[in-house]
Amino acid sequence: MNPTINMAAAPVATPVFFYGLAAAAIISGLLVITRRNAVHSALALIVTLLSVAGLYLMLYAPFVAGVQIIVYAGGIMVLFLFVIMLVNIERASKERQFNRMWPVGLAASCALLALFLGAFAKGKALLPDRMIPIAEGSNTQEIATQLYGEVLGNGQYRLGQYTFAFEIASLLLLVAILGAVIMTKKKI
Amino acid sequence: MVPITTLHYLVVAAALFVLGTIGVLTRRNVVIVLMSIELILNAVNLNLVAFSRMWGNLHGQIFAIFIVVDAAAEAAVGLGILIAFFRNRETTNVDEIDLLKW
């Protein structure tokens, strides 16, 4: 209704929400990789995904947040839970949880983290803090324009910048569906 | 309080990314490895959306949507493979999946 961003109406407690969501995301992310029981991991991952969706909302990207909730939390995670219930987790949770090369993996990951932090420390000045000029109130419409194209005033139609990629993505999904069906079928 | 800048989001994303790599590199259970991959993809998405806001255009957000699509495809196929594998070998451990053919 009101497409201009009202800065006064922007969330007052932005830092509080940010730190809360970030902490939730990271702590539950930690739980994902440490839990013995895969269902607990999956539940923790759901918390992570929802926190990240909250972060998207704080970045004025409501459409991505909506997609995150509906596809990730509502779709993919249900699939994960489904599969966890199908495969026998009783045994898996009693076995050794980490593979033999875990020190190497941990070291490499820590090195990666150090690399990231180093890069951030060095390049901090390169990151301007600018505001997205597109209003939150029409985020969906803008994204739709980029993906599908738009109707111009004179009755003409213009393809969006990503329409072709969008079609390719649908093809990818189709292939994935076929692949999953064929893979899980008992007898082909 | 310090205002929240793009860097804050990048640090969160980096942390999630590293958690994801730790999961992929150290866990044995394939399901959890796949979940860690989702963590990594989410970290990337968070970066993209943060940069999208920083540069003031929507390309990052659209890329994030594509990555979500990709994650859905990856999860479907990955879990499909897992089920097919579990049916043959009754295991979900990565280090027991060490031959190309059964």
Place this chain on the structure above:
Amino acid sequence: MLNTMMSYLGSTVTPGEAGNQFWALIYVLIIFAGVSVAVMAMNWLERKALAHFQIRLGPMRVGPHGLLQPFADALKLMLKEDIIPSEADKMVFWVAPLIGLLAAFTVYTVIPFGPSQAVSDMNIGILFMLGVSSLGVLGIVTAGWASNSHYPLIGALRSSAQMVSYEVAMGLAVVSAIMMTSMNSTGTGTLSMIQIVQAQQHQGIWFLFKFFPLGFIAFVIFAIAMVAETNRAPFDMAEAESELTAGFHTEYSGLRWSLFMLAEYAAMIAVSSIAVTLWLGGWMRPFPNFLNAPAWGFFFSLFPGLTFAGLAAIAFIGTARMPSDSFFKIQRAGLAIFALLLAFLALVLFVVAIVGRNPDHRLLASFREGIDYVFWFVLKVAVFMYMFIWYRATWPRYRFDQLMRVGWKVLLPISLGVLILTAIVGVLVP
């Protein structure tokens, strides 16, 4: 204080949009209380209506005509021992009902009871609703798994498969309605719940009748899918009591079980609200454009009062018909008080409707508008709720494979066809 109140009542935007957290919080509380009361009322109504379908009386003992039965039930469930099976996964068992409840109630943040009577008007409203309501399945799956028992597990697998498959047809039906919002001069559609209703108002037609029969078919698909989505008869596979005893909540008891029930009914109201918003013109009264004379507006604004007057009349007749035995003395008195309460509410509504015609009474005028909006919205939702009961009384239960077949082989192709046809017709008919 009065000025603040009036500024809120006269506000034309939702509290979320105005950035007024306090007012939003009050809205949240009102909606939470309202939905809880609606669930209780629905509980009573379902038992009564189902009983009358089945030539029984239903609850009659607790309060006159069983009116206090929901309170008795709630009390009983709260006092009941809360059993956690020893082999269950305690943490997940504990969390599962909360997930379902949270998913069911979060949806209400974007439901528009009126143009400004919503907690928030999100740009992604309908997407948010579908997404959050699809989280409800997580509660069911985890409940079934955490019980560590065969029947709940099968129930959970069934219901998750069912909900995921019907979401596809449901989503496509919703998309065809969203597409209709873009049939305006600018050609841009919207996902915002409030703007969807405003688009119907602007185009002068409920989407139910738009491009007849395309809108109607999409609506029917949604109406079928929403029954499956909420696990209600005839799609109540997940809790088919004759097959799986109680499905995913077999091992639950007491308060936790009642949370599942609360979530189920809240989800029913939520999906009905989506249907009302998308196809039945949301808060709009019948014929807002066609019969737009102020006299008509006044006529329709009498309906809330008339409804309550009718309910009061039913209650009075019930009082008069009660046996004159002294045994029923208290019950008679109770029913009479209830009838008087309803009559009083009717009176208040009449007064608001009549006095509020004068725009000088700003408070009453905006109050009257708000009542109008909420009344028509709730009335439309109530029709859906009655349909849910009617389905349950009439039909046998589908078998699981038949249910999936209906979802994938009947509803999905039809909804895809409707979507494509809507797009074509929308391009051809400017």
Place this chain on the structure above:
Amino acid sequence: MNDRMPTDKALPHAVTNLATSNLDLDAPDKPYLDSNELIINMGPQHPATHGVLRVILKLDGEKVLGTECVIGYLHRGVEKIAENRTYTMFNPYVDRMDYVAAVSNGLGYCQAVEKLLNVEAPPRANYIRVILTELNRIASHQLWLGTHALDIGAMTPLFYTFRDREEILKVFEKYCGARLTTHAFRIGGCQYETYAGFEKEVKNFLKFVAPKIDEYETLLTTNRIWLERTKNVGVISAADAIALGVTGPVLRASGVKWDIRKAIPYANYSDFDFDIPIGENGDTYDRYLVRMVEMRQSLRIIEQAVNGIPEGPIMAKVPKVIKPPVGEIYHSIEAPKGELGYFIVSDGSTQPYRLRVRPPSFVNLQALDIMVRGMLVADVVAVIGTLDIVLGEVDR
């Protein structure tokens, strides 16, 4: 009557050439290869097993790979009790076997003992017996219909059928004082003369119940979901049904025209004009239709009986102390659920030497396994319902 309701004219003829059954009843269970199989216990405490039947289901996901019935949770040793009671004393016990069709049980027992004694019940007694037995058949079918529909998920028919069954129970109550376990008949006839207004009440009931049966059919017969749930579910071929010894509506729905009331008439069924409905496919829907038509046929029989009821004595000459001659006898009647047989061995004393009951529910229950193999869990419930078993009779 509505024309889409099954009428007697539309019934197909009985199958004449029966292929031999290829059931190998003694074959051991094949081991199943799939490792995903799940074994669940349905019952003994389960809402859809009609009492205390326990079915062990071997499932692959939802598909039933095999079943095993565990019975005996309601075993009361009725047959053994018979050996310690006199013939008269044992009479009330048979009511407790199939407690929803107690009158039929009593009829079978009384007639078996009469046959052993070589006495014949007087005609009036026979008419009363037929009226009450057929009323009981309707009551039993009504109860079956309500619970069967409830198992499949339709709640409402249950209450309709119970409302109408109540009228029958009222007649029973007025006649003999009991509603469920009636003990209505005695060896040699009936103990009680009909009460005043009996004929009128029964006639009223006939008028009352015929539209009600239409009402049940309106709810179910052409209901799409009902058709999907019952058509091609729990199919049993005529040959398999015969090989398993299945009787009653279950056998007739498979296309075999076998009804003891026609085949070996007892009481005075040969006096009445009625049809035997048979089905074609032997699926749950056919069994449903057969039972619905049977209810209507029972109404026909009752109508003829109540119009032609003669005056006369209601008890034959039976000695005070019943001491049948040495010998053995098998007598069977068509109970609502199938052939109910009594095999009595008499050693000349006042107590049976051995009494064996051939309960229809017990025999029909054997068909469960071949009916549900390859079907889904929901079908198990439907098939248990359609077999119309009463656990009191299965376990005795």
